[in-house]
Structures are given as C-alpha cells and as structure tokens.
Amino acid sequence: MASAGDALALPDLAAIRAAQRRITALVHRTPVLTSASVDADVGASLHFKGEHLQKIGAFKARGACNAVFSLDDAEAARGVVTHSSGNHGAALAYAAARRGIPAWVVMPENAPAVKQANVRRFGAQVRLCAPTVAARESACAEVARECGATLIHPFDDPRVIAGQGTAALELVEDLPELDAVIAPCGGGGLLSGTAIAVRAVAPRMQVFGAEPANADDAARSFASGRVETLAPTTTIADGLRTTLSPRTLAALRAGVEGIVTCSEDAIVAAMRMLFERMKQVVEPSGAVPLACLLEHRARFAGLRIGVVLSGGNVGLDRLCWQHA
Amino acid sequence: MASAGDALALPDLAAIRAAQRRITALVHRTPVLTSASVDADVGASLHFKGEHLQKIGAFKARGACNAVFSLDDAEAARGVVTHSSGNHGAALAYAAARRGIPAWVVMPENAPAVKQANVRRFGAQVRLCAPTVAARESACAEVARECGATLIHPFDDPRVIAGQGTAALELVEDLPELDAVIAPCGGGGLLSGTAIAVRAVAPRMQVFGAEPANADDAARSFASGRVETLAPTTTIADGLRTTLSPRTLAALRAGVEGIVTCSEDAIVAAMRMLFERMKQVVEPSGAVPLACLLEHRARFAGLRIGVVLSGGNVGLDRLCWQHA
Known part of the structure; x- marks a missing residue:
C-alpha cells in the first residue's frame, strides 16, 4: 500500500x-x-x-482498527492521536485499547460530556482545546511532538x-x-x-x-x-x-x-x-x-x-x- | 390438542x-x-x-397465526373477532389477511388513531365501543352472533x-x-x-x-x-x-x-x-x-x-x- x-x-x-x-x-x-x-x-x-x-x-471502528494494527511495534508503543468530537474518537480509543497502547483524542472544550465519556471509557486521554480548526490542529501537533504519537486522521x-x-x-x-x-x-x-x-x-x-x-x-x-x-x-x-x-x-x-x-x-x-x-x-x-x-x-x-x-x-x- | x-x-x-x-x-x-x-x-x-x-x-403474530390457521375452512370463512387495543389486534388482522378471511377488532373509542390504523392497514374492520370490559365483551359477542366469527382471545x-x-x-x-x-x-x-x-x-x-x-x-x-x-x-x-x-x-x-x-x-x-x-x-x-x-x-x-x-x-x- x-x-x-x-x-x-x-x-x-x-x-x-x-x-x-x-x-x-x-x-x-x-x-x-x-x-x-x-x-x-x-x-x-x-x-x-x-x-x-x-x-x-x-x-469507524473498522478504519481505526486497521490503522492502529498497521503500525509497527515501535510506532504503536508511542501511541496514537486524533481530533474528533464524534465516532472516530471513540473508535480510535477502542482500537488503541485493544492493542494496549496509549491514545489521545483532541476535542473542542464545548463537546458534550457524553462524547467525552465515550472516549474515556476505553482509557483514552481527552485533550480539550478551543473550538477552532487551528486550535485543534496545534493540539494534535503538540501531542505528536511531546509523545511521538502517530496522528490517525478521521478519513484522509x-x-x-x-x-x-x-x-x-x-x-x-x-x-x-x-x-x-x-x-x-x-x-x-x-x-x-x-x-x-x-x-x-x-x-x-x-x-x-x-x-x-x-x-x-x-x-x-x-x-x-x-x-x-x-x-x-x-x-x-x-x-x-x-x-x-x-x-x-x-x-x-x-x-x-x-x-x-x-x-x-x-x-x-x-x-x-x-x-x-x-x-x-x-x-x-x-x-x-x-x-x-x-x-x-x-x-x-x-x-x-x-x-x-x-x-x-x-x-x-x-x-x-x-x-x- | x-x-x-x-x-x-x-x-x-x-x-x-x-x-x-x-x-x-x-x-x-x-x-x-x-x-x-x-x-x-x-x-x-x-x-x-x-x-x-x-x-x-x-x-403476538405467532399465536394469532396459529389460531387462525387452525380453523377449518367453514369456520375460517366466517371470519375472526377479538378485542384488543394493542398488538394482538394487529396480529389477528395480519393473520386473517394472510388467510384471506374477514377480521373484526373491537377497540375502545378512546384508542389512539395509530393503533386503529395498525389494524386497518391489514384490512380488518375496527368496531369502536365504550371503554369498559362489559361493552367490549358485548361488542365481541355481537360480531360473533351477527357474522358467525370465531372469537380469538388474546391469551386464554x-x-x-x-x-x-x-x-x-x-x-x-x-x-x-x-x-x-x-x-x-x-x-x-x-x-x-x-x-x-x-x-x-x-x-x-x-x-x-x-x-x-x-x-x-x-x-x-x-x-x-x-x-x-x-x-x-x-x-x-x-x-x-x-x-x-x-x-x-x-x-x-x-x-x-x-x-x-x-x-x-x-x-x-x-x-x-x-x-x-x-x-x-x-x-x-x-x-x-x-x-x-x-x-x-x-x-x-x-x-x-x-x-x-x-x-x-x-x-x-x-x-x-x-x-x-
């Protein structure tokens, strides 16, 4: 591929x-x-x-699992990160939990509590940011830089x-x-x-x-x-x-x-x-x-x-x- | 049996x-x-x-179908009747339609329009009566007497x-x-x-x-x-x-x-x-x-x-x- x-x-x-x-x-x-x-x-x-x-x-569980289980062991160990206030965030959290690696999900600070809970119940970290594209992308980049996490985009x-x-x-x-x-x-x-x-x-x-x-x-x-x-x-x-x-x-x-x-x-x-x-x-x-x-x-x-x-x-x- | x-x-x-x-x-x-x-x-x-x-x-579709398809041809031709404002009425209407025989469903006059519609969409006749047990039973008996329809009780x-x-x-x-x-x-x-x-x-x-x-x-x-x-x-x-x-x-x-x-x-x-x-x-x-x-x-x-x-x-x- x-x-x-x-x-x-x-x-x-x-x-x-x-x-x-x-x-x-x-x-x-x-x-x-x-x-x-x-x-x-x-x-x-x-x-x-x-x-x-x-x-x-x-x-979304399908794409997230395929991406997470496509990583080599060294990449995977550093975890994954994405931005999503919806199903992709929960899917990435689920996939990471199944592989036993850390996951970070960047969400706008106005995301409903139930959507944050959906991510946290699989053990992922939620990072809140201002509700703008710029804030979201810089928060993702920050996690990638700090932790070496791989960005898993929702569709691209x-x-x-x-x-x-x-x-x-x-x-x-x-x-x-x-x-x-x-x-x-x-x-x-x-x-x-x-x-x-x-x-x-x-x-x-x-x-x-x-x-x-x-x-x-x-x-x-x-x-x-x-x-x-x-x-x-x-x-x-x-x-x-x-x-x-x-x-x-x-x-x-x-x-x-x-x-x-x-x-x-x-x-x-x-x-x-x-x-x-x-x-x-x-x-x-x-x-x-x-x-x-x-x-x-x-x-x-x-x-x-x-x-x-x-x-x-x-x-x-x-x-x-x-x-x- | x-x-x-x-x-x-x-x-x-x-x-x-x-x-x-x-x-x-x-x-x-x-x-x-x-x-x-x-x-x-x-x-x-x-x-x-x-x-x-x-x-x-x-x-309820199971019991109604078994009852309706247990009737002999002469009984069946005279149709079936029941009282029900719920699922048994719709089930009997469905079973009668599948057998191609008439069905009457006695319902209280205050039954919601959607429940009446559920019965009528299978071609059954709705008979409205006062919302009492006595009125319901006498309306059923009347249909049985007039048409020779067989009463199919909801459970007994x-x-x-x-x-x-x-x-x-x-x-x-x-x-x-x-x-x-x-x-x-x-x-x-x-x-x-x-x-x-x-x-x-x-x-x-x-x-x-x-x-x-x-x-x-x-x-x-x-x-x-x-x-x-x-x-x-x-x-x-x-x-x-x-x-x-x-x-x-x-x-x-x-x-x-x-x-x-x-x-x-x-x-x-x-x-x-x-x-x-x-x-x-x-x-x-x-x-x-x-x-x-x-x-x-x-x-x-x-x-x-x-x-x-x-x-x-x-x-x-x-x-x-x-x-x-």
Missing part, C-alpha cells in the same frame, strides 16, 4: 482484503437487515448493512479508508447480485472505501454517495472536480458537515456514479421509518442514504440496493419521553 | 411443534442478539430473542398459547446450553407457552416471569394460587396490565420458577440500555425482563439467560426530538 504521506495515495482491493484479515477478530461482521414494508414504501429492494450494530456503534488516510471499505466488501460478498450500493458522505472515507471495494469486486454495480442538501459540498466537489468548501450550515446529520480531501475526492471521481442529496425532513422521516418499522436506532447521518432513496424514488425504482446504515449513536439527551 | 372450550386446557410440546410447522411461512424465525457491554453491566450472559423484529413488531386459548411458545422453542433449539429463560407476563399467554416449551425440551432450564412492581398481579397470583386482580394502576409497561386466567395461572404454577418484579425506573433504564447500547427499539413491556435482571443482579449473576424481547411497538408520538 502507498504510504499515508502521499497526499493522493489510495488503497486498492488487496489493501482492503488485508484490512479485513487484520481486523476480523476486532470488529463485528455486521448483519444485513431487510423490511418488506420499507421496500413497499420505497419501491425498491433494500439490503441494510447494519454498521450501527458495529463495535462503538459505527463503521489510506489505512483508514481501507478499513472502512471492509463493510462494503462484506456486503458485496453476501449479496453479489445487488444493482447498487449507497453510503453517506462526510469527509468521504467510508464512500471512498466503498467505491474501491465495490467497483473492484463487482464492476457492474453502481455506487452512490448520500448527503444532506444543507451540506452538499461533496455533490458540488464531485461536479467541479475541486474540493469545495461549506459555508456555516445546520443539518441534523452533524456527522456529514465535513468537507472532502483531495484524496477522497479523487476516489469518488474514479468510482462513484453520483452524489444524491436530501432534505432535512426526509432525514427525520427516514430515521422514523427505521425506528418504527425496523426497530433500529440509527443516527441522523446513518439515515441519510434512506432519506435520499425516499426523495428520489423514481431514480432507484425496482433496483436491489445495498444501504450502509453507518452508525447508531443518537444523542439520547436529545430524545425525550412525552408522558401521555 | 384439547379444545379451547375446556377452561383449563393447555397445549403440550407436540402442539407447540405443530404450531411451529403451521406458522413457519407466516412469521420470522427471529434472531438472537447479544451485547458484551450489556453483559458486563448485568454480570450475566444474555441472549435476547428479538421478537420486536417479528411480523407486526411483536410475538390453547392455540394462541401454543403459537406464543414457538418463540422459546426456537431459542432453546438455538441455545440448548442456557441456564434460564425470562419472559414478560401480562395475561400469561407468552409465559405459559414459554414454560411449556422450555420445560419439555430442557427440563433443567429454569423459566422466570417478569412484570412491573406496579402491576404485580401475576406474582401475587403465583404465590396464592388464585387469580388475583389488579387495582387501577399506572405503569409505563401498559401491555402488562392484564390479569391471568385460571388456564395461564395453571401453566405458570406447573412450569415457572418464579415471577420477578421491577420498578418503573428500571424499565426506563432497560429501554435506554437497549436503545443506546444495542440500537434496538423495544417497547416498555418488552424491556421488563431486562429491567428485572438489572434490579436482581445477585440472583442471576454468572448465568446464561435467554431474554424474550417481546415487542417493539413504541408509540413514537410519545417520543419527541429536542432540538439542541
């Missing part, structure tokens, strides 16, 4: 298969879920890859992308007859790995990205060929507010058919459908692919589609019970 | 196996779910039978009990090494079928019932040997506010080790644990067995326990999103 130092290096199928072997005892081979009633509503045959049932509740790293690609590899192994696979797109790590795995194993299968219309930077970047930025925005799918890197954009341009967008109302409707019909707790970002299928029924009518339910870490502090 | 007319008749293992063959194409063989993190919290090894993933979202019927017992039969087939099985107890149909199946297949395996302390009529009936009534009460587990029948009490006294009770706080904690850790939407009644295990850790420490997650039909009108 090309080194992480090369800004455009991407894993190939062999690297994704190597990742699969490396992480097999560390993560779940997640089940594929179906629902006759959801299929009837969408007008397509959907096969949901349940990454919300993955270790730490999201696919071929080892992480290879790990994320193992979810789609399992899906295509289980269901080689799918017409298409759709996965959410934030920084593009999951979608890059998905595109590389699917196109290599099943070239006639199409791969789509899914993102909120309120955070449509990937769709615009895919069209323009440049990494487009995102103006300050609000979307319930807060995990998808990240922009692509040149590396993930290159992977998308090479292997993705298109990026589909959806409204905020469709995201809530999709989450509710997953709750009510399938009894599955899926976070807003994870419901975005189904939301896109609901809003673009004609485009996907009659197809057999793999849908990556990427995570289930809903902040239950934002859910409440109304006593009747 | 003894006829439903005999007030104490119960199915035996052969009847439960016959039910399993009869309904196999009509219901799901539900998966068994596990969670290392929940096990660590409870201090036991739990194997959750996922009946919240069953057709209509609850185990050997065919229904045999159907409910198929869930535990599958669980014990999948996991013959369990030490115990725990299931919720309302009218006792599920728990009776569970006790009969488990004790016949695996005599050294213990069976426990679970109910809210706020609706502990089954625990009191089990102790006294008489069907004890329940004073007007409130519990979040509204599906478990039903009292036993002489038939189900006899089954419990013959095959159940004990009835364990839990607080309302434990029910909410158990639901939250199922949501947050296992990403599963389980209704309050379905979370009661886990709530009992959480409140009686010492009693169950170190055991391998099958836990029936009986249903997932949470009223999402009672769940709301707090926008942060």
Whole structure:
C-alpha cells in the first residue's frame, strides 16, 4: 500500500482484503437487515448493512482498527492521536485499547460530556482545546511532538479508508447480485472505501454517495472536480458537515456514479421509518442514504440496493419521553 | 390438542411443534442478539430473542397465526373477532389477511388513531365501543352472533398459547446450553407457552416471569394460587396490565420458577440500555425482563439467560426530538 504521506495515495482491493484479515477478530461482521414494508414504501429492494450494530456503534471502528494494527511495534508503543468530537474518537480509543497502547483524542472544550465519556471509557486521554480548526490542529501537533504519537486522521488516510471499505466488501460478498450500493458522505472515507471495494469486486454495480442538501459540498466537489468548501450550515446529520480531501475526492471521481442529496425532513422521516418499522436506532447521518432513496424514488425504482446504515449513536439527551 | 372450550386446557410440546410447522411461512424465525457491554453491566450472559423484529413488531403474530390457521375452512370463512387495543389486534388482522378471511377488532373509542390504523392497514374492520370490559365483551359477542366469527382471545386459548411458545422453542433449539429463560407476563399467554416449551425440551432450564412492581398481579397470583386482580394502576409497561386466567395461572404454577418484579425506573433504564447500547427499539413491556435482571443482579449473576424481547411497538408520538 502507498504510504499515508502521499497526499493522493489510495488503497486498492488487496489493501482492503488485508484490512479485513487484520481486523476480523476486532470488529463485528455486521448483519444485513431487510423490511418488506420499507421496500413497499420505497419501491425498491433494500439490503441494510447494519454498521450501527458495529463495535462503538459505527463503521469507524473498522478504519481505526486497521490503522492502529498497521503500525509497527515501535510506532504503536508511542501511541496514537486524533481530533474528533464524534465516532472516530471513540473508535480510535477502542482500537488503541485493544492493542494496549496509549491514545489521545483532541476535542473542542464545548463537546458534550457524553462524547467525552465515550472516549474515556476505553482509557483514552481527552485533550480539550478551543473550538477552532487551528486550535485543534496545534493540539494534535503538540501531542505528536511531546509523545511521538502517530496522528490517525478521521478519513484522509489510506489505512483508514481501507478499513472502512471492509463493510462494503462484506456486503458485496453476501449479496453479489445487488444493482447498487449507497453510503453517506462526510469527509468521504467510508464512500471512498466503498467505491474501491465495490467497483473492484463487482464492476457492474453502481455506487452512490448520500448527503444532506444543507451540506452538499461533496455533490458540488464531485461536479467541479475541486474540493469545495461549506459555508456555516445546520443539518441534523452533524456527522456529514465535513468537507472532502483531495484524496477522497479523487476516489469518488474514479468510482462513484453520483452524489444524491436530501432534505432535512426526509432525514427525520427516514430515521422514523427505521425506528418504527425496523426497530433500529440509527443516527441522523446513518439515515441519510434512506432519506435520499425516499426523495428520489423514481431514480432507484425496482433496483436491489445495498444501504450502509453507518452508525447508531443518537444523542439520547436529545430524545425525550412525552408522558401521555 | 384439547379444545379451547375446556377452561383449563393447555397445549403440550407436540402442539407447540405443530404450531411451529403451521406458522413457519407466516412469521420470522427471529434472531438472537447479544451485547458484551450489556453483559458486563448485568454480570450475566444474555441472549435476547428479538421478537420486536417479528411480523407486526411483536410475538403476538405467532399465536394469532396459529389460531387462525387452525380453523377449518367453514369456520375460517366466517371470519375472526377479538378485542384488543394493542398488538394482538394487529396480529389477528395480519393473520386473517394472510388467510384471506374477514377480521373484526373491537377497540375502545378512546384508542389512539395509530393503533386503529395498525389494524386497518391489514384490512380488518375496527368496531369502536365504550371503554369498559362489559361493552367490549358485548361488542365481541355481537360480531360473533351477527357474522358467525370465531372469537380469538388474546391469551386464554390453547392455540394462541401454543403459537406464543414457538418463540422459546426456537431459542432453546438455538441455545440448548442456557441456564434460564425470562419472559414478560401480562395475561400469561407468552409465559405459559414459554414454560411449556422450555420445560419439555430442557427440563433443567429454569423459566422466570417478569412484570412491573406496579402491576404485580401475576406474582401475587403465583404465590396464592388464585387469580388475583389488579387495582387501577399506572405503569409505563401498559401491555402488562392484564390479569391471568385460571388456564395461564395453571401453566405458570406447573412450569415457572418464579415471577420477578421491577420498578418503573428500571424499565426506563432497560429501554435506554437497549436503545443506546444495542440500537434496538423495544417497547416498555418488552424491556421488563431486562429491567428485572438489572434490579436482581445477585440472583442471576454468572448465568446464561435467554431474554424474550417481546415487542417493539413504541408509540413514537410519545417520543419527541429536542432540538439542541
């Protein structure tokens, strides 16, 4: 595999298969879920890859484990560091705990207590910083300098992308007859790995990205060929507010058919459908692919589609019970 | 099998196996779910039978299908009737639709619109009545007289009990090494079928019932040997506010080790644990067995326990999103 130092290096199928072997005892081979009633509503045959049932509740465990278990012993002993207020921080903490090495996670000082607790429960150190990109990067650099820890980026790293690609590899192994696979797109790590795995194993299968219309930077970047930025925005799918890197954009341009967008109302409707019909707790970002299928029924009518339910870490502090 | 007319008749293992063959194409063989993190919290090894993933979202589909498909053609043609504002009504509507026969469901006029819709979506007729036991029974009798429809009681019927017992039969087939099985107890149909199946297949395996302390009529009936009534009460587990029948009490006294009770706080904690850790939407009644295990850790420490997650039909009108 090309080194992480090369800004455009991407894993190939062999690297994704190597990742699969490396992480097999560390993560779940997640089940594929179906629902006759959801299929009837969408007008397509959907096969949901349940990454919300993955270790730490999201696919991120795959990439973090592959990166951490790719380090040589000397590197590993000095530990790993990342910045994340979400699932990648918990995933890196989990992977480091499994390898028995130290981990530091830089988080903005306004990160919710529950997200800090998610990292600390695996024994990682939380470093709080001001809630700016500059503060975050300098805090990471400081830990790397002080401790010699290796930075594991949330998505802009071929080892992480290879790990994320193992979810789609399992899906295509289980269901080689799918017409298409759709996965959410934030920084593009999951979608890059998905595109590389699917196109290599099943070239006639199409791969789509899914993102909120309120955070449509990937769709615009895919069209323009440049990494487009995102103006300050609000979307319930807060995990998808990240922009692509040149590396993930290159992977998308090479292997993705298109990026589909959806409204905020469709995201809530999709989450509710997953709750009510399938009894599955899926976070807003994870419901975005189904939301896109609901809003673009004609485009996907009659197809057999793999849908990556990427995570289930809903902040239950934002859910409440109304006593009747 | 003894006829439903005999007030104490119960199915035996052969009847439960016959039910399993009869309904196999009509219901799901539900998966068994596990969670290392929940096990660590409870201090036991739990194997959750996922009946919240069953057709209509609850185990009730099993009993209703067995009853409806046990009718001879002439009986079936005249249709079926029941009273239920909950899962049994939807289950009977589903079973009747699968057999292509009419169904009537008597519901109190104050039943929520969503529950009426759940019955109507399978083509059953809803008959509204005053919210009293007398009005409900006379409305049922009226439909039976007018149409010749067969009454399918929610639990006091050997065919229904045999159907409910198929869930535990599958669980014990999948996991013959369990030490115990725990299931919720309302009218006792599920728990009776569970006790009969488990004790016949695996005599050294213990069976426990679970109910809210706020609706502990089954625990009191089990102790006294008489069907004890329940004073007007409130519990979040509204599906478990039903009292036993002489038939189900006899089954419990013959095959159940004990009835364990839990607080309302434990029910909410158990639901939250199922949501947050296992990403599963389980209704309050379905979370009661886990709530009992959480409140009686010492009693169950170190055991391998099958836990029936009986249903997932949470009223999402009672769940709301707090926008942060």
